[in-house]
Amino acid sequence: MKMKENSLFDSLLEEPQKPSGPVTCLGMTFENDEARRAHFTEELRKKMQDPEFRKIEGFPIGSDEDILNLSDPPYYTACPNPWIADFIADWEAQKPEQPDGYHYHREPFAADVSEGKQDPVCMAHTYHTKVPYRAIVRYILNYTSPGDVVLDCFAGTGMTGVAAQACSEPPSDLKRAIEDYWRETGREQPSWGTRHAIMVDLSPFATFLQRNFNSSLSSRTFQKCAERLLNETEKNLGWMYETDIPGGKSKGSFEYGLWSDVVFCECGEEVLLWNPALDEGSQGFNAEMKCPKCGREIKKTASGRAHTTYWDDELKTSIKQNRQDLVLIQARVGNKTFSKHPSKFDRELMSRINSLKPTSFSPSAPMMFNGERWGDMFRAGIHFGITHVHHFWTKRNLIALSELFAAAQKSSYPHEMAFLCTSFAVKTGSRMHNVGFKGGKINLAGQTYNTLQFPSVSAERNIFVLAKGKVKDISNVFELKKQPGRTISSTQSGTNLQHIPSGSVDYIFIDPPFGDNIIYSELSFLYEAWLKVFTKQDYEAIISGKQSKGLNEYKDLMTRSFGELFRVLKPGRWITIAFHNSKNAVWNVIQESLGIAGFVIADVRILDKGQGTYKQMTTAGAVKQDLVISAYRPNGGLEDRFELEAGTEDGVWDFIRTHLGQLPVFVSKDSQVEVIAERQNYLLFDRMVAFHVQRGVAVPLSASDFYSGLDQRFSLRDGMYFLPDQAAMYDKKRMTVKEVLQLQLFVIDESSAIQWLKQQLIRKPQSFQDLHPLFLKETAGWSKSEVPLELLTLLEQNFLRYDGKGPVPEQIHAYLSTNWKELRNLPKDDPTLVTKARDRWYVPDPNKAGDLEKLREKALLKEFEEYKEVKKKLKVFRLEAVRAGFKKAWQERDYAVIVAVADKIPNNVLEEDPKLLMWYDQAVTRMGGE
Structure with a gap:
């Protein structure tokens, strides 16, 4: 049963060639596509000499x-x-x-x-x-x-x-x-x-x-070429996938075989991880193995593995690997399939195949050019003795693949035919083919997703069965109408385009x-x-x-x-x-x-809605689903103007106007308006600060001044800011939906706690006693490195409490008069209204929040001064104090302070906080440039 080396390629030469005809490419006309490729191949060859x-x-x-x-x-x-x-x-x-x-x-x-x-x-x-x-x-x-x-x-x-x-x-x-x-x-x-x-x-x-x-390439042409290639190759190599039929004289076709690891019992007896004695309905792994000789229970993880040593023709040396035995064969005769244990015929056939060498190219490179320790995915037990590429295939499948790839190269459509070969070569054609169970039956699962893992029980598939199954799948690719010259590809790094x-x-x-x-x-x-x-x-x-x-x-x-x-x-x-x-x-x-x-x-969106919220996606350790980030390159006009206005209030508002113009105006789903996070004041402030800092420009406005300026210059709707024409558009579409779907917030630190409190209080001004049980429930996930803060501290430093003196603040008055009929149309100093309003906390008006912000910033910077003097690592600290200190140091160009304090806080905190990371990176860059 020798392989025929020439008949396959001779037959492929008879394959109908591509239709000839003039081809235009990059302003040049060629006699046909082969002439086009030949011309540019020679041009590329010359280029590669440079x-x-x-x-x-x-x-x-x-x-x-x-x-x-x-x-x-x-x-x-x-x-x-x-x-x-x-x-x-x-x-x-x-x-x-x-x-x-x-x-x-x-x-x-x-x-x-x-x-x-x-x-x-x-x-x-x-x-x-x-x-x-x-x-x-x-x-x-x-x-x-x-x-x-x-x-x-x-x-x-x-x-x-x-x-x-x-x-x-x-x-x-x-x-x-x-x-x-x-x-x-x-x-x-x-x-x-x-x-x-x-x-x-x-x-x-x-x-x-x-x-x-x-x-x-058309789907019809692909199928015709692929079927011819596979049929001719199978004529030459089909004998490798024959098996005998129990009790019969004719031969069946090997569809797949199961290979099982062999482990040792303490008594020295060899035991298979797959139990071939079980019937088809319960066939599977020996989850609780017992030694047939001594009766001891054998645990897979604790048992020793049997090894095998064989001569490697490619490496010209003996190699030692984990041993797997063929335990089951699934075969086909006509339209019927049957299972069998390996027979004398099967063992002799494998011996004969293992003595052969591929007559065409088969890869034998050391894994990752290293061999023994070949990468992050190396696992010593599973990959024992797996040092080179050819070890990932059985000899039978390695020979079949080498002939298929060689035949593909000789065909009229070498790229598409090699594409067919790679579609099954590794995932289902290699020794990494995992075996599972589905509905009590064997499930040929294929390679474990995104691993290079040799399973304890693997499947060896018939390469030609796999290939024929993929022809129909790949035909779908060529059913989409595509035109040559509309897409181009380049193999290189994105760091230098x-x-x-x-x-x-x-x-x-x-x-x-x-x-x-x-x-x-x-x-x-x-x-x-x-x-x-x-x-x-x-x-x-x-x-x-x-x-x-x-x-x-x-x-x-x-x-x-x-x-x-x-x-x-x-x-x-x-x-x-x-x-x-x-x-x-x-x-x-x-x-x-x-x-x-x-x-x-x-903008940031979820690729599959219903699996998480924007906040879940951006909370430390909680990014669970795919996101889609939309970003823009500022137009030349903004960049030019910013060079003239940098560090001024005009520069701030020019950026905000431009940025608001780039944001979505109205987003709804299921008759609910979605809050556009990027239109909220604190995120607009963050974007403005980042725009300045990353261009090496001082930020000219404090948060309170910025928030006040937003209210004066832009239209506020449902907690979001709009340009005038955008606001009109939003109002029109807002009438078509029932309610606003608020962003869900998760309290993990001081900053998120403040946002959560703002969300609670702007909707319902309330007392400390009302807020406290809710707050305790929300702070269960508070960061371990963050100093735990009392609710009262957060309220006193960021919000206002109505003490019953003077008129009732507008925010509280609006809430009470909306929800209690008896309080409507009362003057703001009415005793009944004052009594109901007393001790409620509310969100300060941006125009009046400056003093509050200054007091809070003073307290934060005082704590930061303490961090500067500490000689050891900071395990627990107030993150907002570090942020405030970094901002002040950056404004004063004291970059060394930022780097020094950053060295005292845990790396994961620095890496997971976008504001700290921005100040730190900019400080390192500035220090390197001085």
């Missing part, structure tokens, strides 16, 4: 020939794409002319989007993370017009590119849903039409997927890595080993022990990337960032990095 080109950050690891073979220039390059600027110029020239007086303006897309990842296109090929393209379509339509250029520098599988093209002709159900939403919100219908996409990623595997998810001209991009959508959630380069390594081009880890924006990258290194890489995105985005345009991480420190890094780059955050 040492400076290879110094571009994130240039992948691989030989020139392997990079060129993987590329499809100029649309897709497995290295930095040198034609990006040419494409942008070409696209700009094709844009439809805008009418006279056209002014670009978009509100943030302020709707919660619910689009699952079960869409057939998303499911066609596995990847570590994906934002469904159907969700991205909504954002692109909101922020762009047909012909605009969309950029994604953390593009992953290229869903942004798919979405950009789908804006021209989306699936009918998606189009109806989008049109219904725009109609319900009173907006003009979306401008359907293709947008162009530039996709960048550090991973060659990711950009390879981008190229194929955005391929313009030198081929993209400044101010040339209309919109940015990114779903970047977040902290240590996923080690992308490790999860991609097996795929890239087949593609022969690897990720340059130096520029991978993650937190990783093995890569010596902590939160600061992650922040530096993200800040540099956001800086590049700010540079290439047109002034006044938008960036959307998908965020999913459970650590508030990472959330703060993203916000801080955006601000340092120059962006201003305008």
Whole structure:
């Protein structure tokens, strides 16, 4: 049973070739597509001889020939794409002319989007993370017009590119849903039409997927080529997946086999973790194993593992690994399936296969170029003896995959056929295939999501069965209508986008890595080993022990990337960032990095509503669901004016007017108005302060002066501030809903306690006795590092109490006269009204809150002075005092004080507080520049 080395490729040469015809690309006309590729491949080859080109950050690891073979220039390059600027110029020239007086303006897309990842296109090929393209379509339509250029520098599988093209002709159900939403919100219908996409990623595997998810190949042609490739390969290698039929003379087809770890009992007896003696209805793991020899109970975690030693042809040495035995085979004869235990025929067949060597390329690189300790995902027990890439497959599947990849390379559509191969090679074709149970039956679950884990019981699948099953899935990718030249891909780091001209991009959508959630380069390594081009880890924006990258290194890489995105985005345009991480420190890094780059955050939404509130998403340790951040690059006019007005009140109000103009005006759901957090006074103050600080400018207004100025200059509605024309629009739409849905607040420290009290008192002025039980209930989650404060202290320093002297304050009077009929129309000094109002706490009028703020700030700064003198670490302290002290020190340019006190507080507190982090980072930057 020798493998035929030539017949397969000879037959593939008979495959019908692509139709010939003239092809135009970047102003040049070629005889056909092959001529186009040949021309640009040679141009890329010349470019790669330039040492400076290879110094571009994130240039992948691989030989020139392997990079060129993987590329499809100029649309897709497995290295930095040198034609990006040419494409942008070409696209700009094709844009439809805008009418006279056209002014670009978009509100943030302020709707919660619910689009699952079960869409057939998303499911066609596995990847570590994906934002469904159907969700991205909504954002692109909101922020762009047909012909605009969309950029994604953390593009992953290229869903942004798919979405950009789908804006021209989306699936009918998606189009109806989008049109219904725009109609319900009173907006003009979306401008359907293709947008162009530039996709960048550090991973060659990711950009390879981008190229194929955005391929313009027809579904029919893909299926025809794939079926021919698989049929011809199976003719050559199908014998490896034969099995005998119990009691019969004919052969069946091996569909899958189960391999079980072998452990030792204390008496030395070998025991399988999978019990092959159980019948099919109860088949499964031995949860409570007993030794068949001595009867002792065996615990999996405490038992020793059996090992096996074999000769590794690739490494030319003997290696030792954990032993797994084949315990069950599922086979098929015609339309019938049956289970069996491995027979003499099966054992002899495996022995014969194990003696063979792949005749085509199969990867054998050391894992992560290291071998023994190959990354953050290394687990010594599970990965014992797994040092090289080829160890992740059984010999049978390794040989089949090597022939399939080689056949794909020889086919008329090598990229699409390799795309088919990678779709099952690792997730279901490797030894990482996990086995579970569903409804009492075996569930072939596939690779455990985002791990490189060898399960104790694994499934070996028939590669050809897997491949044929994926042909139909992947056909969905090619059913979406796409045009060549509308999307381009580049393999490089987002920290240096030198081929993209400044101010040339209309919109940015990114779903970047977040902290240590996923080690992308490790999860991609097996795929890239087949593609022969690897990720340059130096520029991978993650937190990783093995890569010596902590939160600061992650922040530096993200800040540099956001800086590049700010540079290439047109002034006044938008960036959307998908965020999913459970650590508030990472959330703060993203916000801080955006601000340092120059962006201003305008809105935060949940990707799937009903799973959490905005406050839950931004509370330390409580980021549970995906968020979508909308931010903008301030237009040139604001930046120019701010240079002249910096540090003045005029500069403050110019920024606020511009910022309010960028915020959503009205958001409702289920007949309730949603409070737009960014329009509340304290968040407007925070954005204003950050805008000044991150530009090295003194903040000219105190909080009370700022709040007073807001009331004087802007319209207040339901606790939110609007421009005059926005207020009119809000009032009109407010009449169509029943009530206002307040933001849910969680009290964890002094700042959140003040906001919670304000929310309670502005709605209902009340006494200390009324508030106290509610307050105690809310403070159960108070931060351990924060000094616990008494309710009375918080009230006295931030609110006012009516002591019964003088007229009843307007806020209390309005509440009482609204809720008690007998108190209506009474003068504010009426004894009955005064008695009812006495001892109620209320929110001070912004115009009269200045003295209160000064007294509070004085008390806070007094505490900060004590922190400056403390010689040891501060375990418990008043966070508001540190914030006040940092602000004062920054205004006085006493950066050393900020750094010194920051060194005394726990790192996690500094990292998880966006205000402290901003002051600290700016102080470090200023000290470094002096």
